[in-house]
Amino acid sequence: MPLPRKESIATPADSTACKTAQGIETPPHVGQKSRVVLGAGVIELDNVGYSYGGGDLLSDISVQLAPGSFHFLTGPSGSGKTTLMKLCYGALLPTSGQVRAFDADMASLDRDQMALLRRRIGVVHQDCRFLDHLPLADNVALPLTVSGRDRGAESENLAELLAWVGLGSRTDALPPELSGGERQRAALARAVIMSPDVVLADEPTGNVDWEMSQRLLQLLVELNRMGKTVLIASHDLTLIRAAKSHVQARVLRISNRRLQLAGADL
Amino acid sequence: MSRGTIRAYVLGDAQADRVVPPTGITAQLTFFVSAAMAFLAVFALALSLASGRLADRWSDELARSATLRLSAPADQKAEQTAAALRILTQTPGVARARALSAEEQAALLAPWFGADLPLEDLPVPQLVEIIEGDSGYDVAGLRLRLSAELPGAVLDDHTRWRRPLVEAANSLRRLGLIAVLLIGGATAAMITLAANAALAANAQVIEVLRLVGARDSYIAQAFVRRFTLRALSGAALGMAAGMGAVALLPEASDAGGFLTGLGFQGATWLVPLLVPVLGAVVAFAATFVAARRRLGELR
Structure with a gap:
């Protein structure tokens, strides 16, 4: 596995964001109730609500993502999956309740602390969000660049990472030259290059065919087996059902602005 | 920072x-x-x-210079000019003083009256240029002495237009x-x-x-x-x-x-x-x- 080793994980300067349990834990019991409790979480949402334009998008969301766990977040389009993901990596702040990452209340972090926190949370965006003027290798290495890490020292890891996602021969390609599947794999490589503790993927298979979505899913499962906490937002129930045969995943569903644990009906 | x-x-x-x-x-x-x-x-x-x-x-330049204007009948002009120069030479703080020649005075008036001005036919006052020394001179005292000895003399220290x-x-x-x-x-x-x-x-x-x-x-x-x-x-x-x-x-x-x-x-x-x-x-x-x-x- 070509990902950077644990000792190369970037650690925030503030002590409040450095208390993550590193080992893989067996996911604890999951209760069938509206408050979804999955154990001591690297990311915890406590009675979170989010309103926009006078209306509630999310209400009373409480969930804890345990270290090393694998979760799907599903729900119909417009149900608030992307909003919930944004709350998890601090792009949005809740209008009520509290979001904690690595025991730190996100609302209390200053801007520098938030930047450092995001180096521990890898995000695969639905639209990938590349810098179109930079070649693929530079885009994937962007988290290293902005954190001041030496690109030269990391070049071997970068090459291995690109090979892992099957893009070893596309390093000089510009993002507009990549196919949908290549873009998603590149986005995944960028999300994990800092060896984050958590990987959040928002509809990572939304624009790719079934074969590629299986390939992407396999990559995320491999990451989870390395101990990464994985949360995937997807409306594709077929994909989720297929994934459950490969990994012990929990499925969370947003329904009527609230979060529920999906059961056997999935 | x-x-x-x-x-x-x-x-x-x-x-x-x-x-x-x-x-x-x-x-x-x-x-x-x-x-x-x-x-x-x-x-x-x-x-x-x-x-x-x-x-x-x-x-600097205007502050260090002054002009003495002597209005006198033509037959007394040379005598009064000499007296004025003598007074100025004796005045402490005056570096030098000299009477402008007829040509210099004609040149000064030329912009207004033309170059062929018959200066000798006009009652033009005699001008004396005064250059002040580093220590400066007593303007009020000089004016008093000039008014006593040369009533037709007017001292202009350029303050008004400087x-x-x-x-x-x-x-x-x-x-x-x-x-x-x-x-x-x-x-x-x-x-x-x-x-x-x-x-x-x-x-x-x-x-x-x-x-x-x-x-x-x-x-x-x-x-x-x-x-x-x-x-x-x-x-x-x-x-x-x-x-x-x-x-x-x-x-x-x-x-x-x-x-x-x-x-x-x-x-x-x-x-x-x-x-x-x-x-x-x-x-x-x-x-x-x-x-x-x-x-x-x-x-």
Whole structure:
């Protein structure tokens, strides 16, 4: 596995964001109730609500993502999956309740602390969000660049990472030259290059065919087996059902602005 | 701002500089505005410095000279002139005094009456030029003595018309400095607009950088360095062009009057070298504030 080793994980300067349990834990019991409790979480949402334009998008969301766990977040389009993901990596702040990452209340972090926190949370965006003027290798290495890490020292890891996602021969390609599947794999490589503790993927298979979505899913499962906490937002129930045969995943569903644990009906 | 941050701004980071895509129109705008403003600033400085020199020269030269006007019948003019010269020679603080020749007096009147003025047929007073010594002389005392011994003599120490001239020159100097300040302000405004345009055009880049863990200082640095360097290079070019244009102006001469005195002299040629530095400082501050404000709008 070509990902950077644990000792190369970037650690925030503030002590409040450095208390993550590193080992893989067996996911604890999951209760069938509206408050979804999955154990001591690297990311915890406590009675979170989010309103926009006078209306509630999310209400009373409480969930804890345990270290090393694998979760799907599903729900119909417009149900608030992307909003919930944004709350998890601090792009949005809740209008009520509290979001904690690595025991730190996100609302209390200053801007520098938030930047450092995001180096521990890898995000695969639905639209990938590349810098179109930079070649693929530079885009994937962007988290290293902005954190001041030496690109030269990391070049071997970068090459291995690109090979892992099957893009070893596309390093000089510009993002507009990549196919949908290549873009998603590149986005995944960028999300994990800092060896984050958590990987959040928002509809990572939304624009790719079934074969590629299986390939992407396999990559995320491999990451989870390395101990990464994985949360995937997807409306594709077929994909989720297929994934459950490969990994012990929990499925969370947003329904009527609230979060529920999906059961056997999935 | 820490020493490390300042070093990062000065030395830069090639990787960080590449992260922000080149923005053609704002780059050209910043460069052009900086060059044009620096060119104008050099001229404003030249005007201000020249006005200052003129004010000092007028103030100094006119303050050190005076004119004695002797109105006397033609048959007594030579005698009274000699008496006046004797009094002036005896007056402490008067360096020298001399009576203007008929040709010099005719030359003074020529602009109004023409060159062929028959001066000997007119009751023109005799003029005596007085040059003051370093210690100065007692104007009131001299006037008293002249009124006692030469009732037809009038001492004019140029105060009446020297003051407005010096004030005018000083006003020109102030206007030049105000022009330099306005140019600096306009430069800051234009660069702020260009920086805001660049920041708006790169909103998605900034958002991506924040999402992958870039600190505000890192993002701001990429923009601030770029705009500062553009402003510095543009202003350097404008300054060079301005100094070249000023150097081509005619040398100062009495025939040309004030207009040929525009320019720099001696060590003042070094003053325009500050223009690109100040331009860069203005660009740095303007872009820094704009970048921080824009970043503050993002989570």
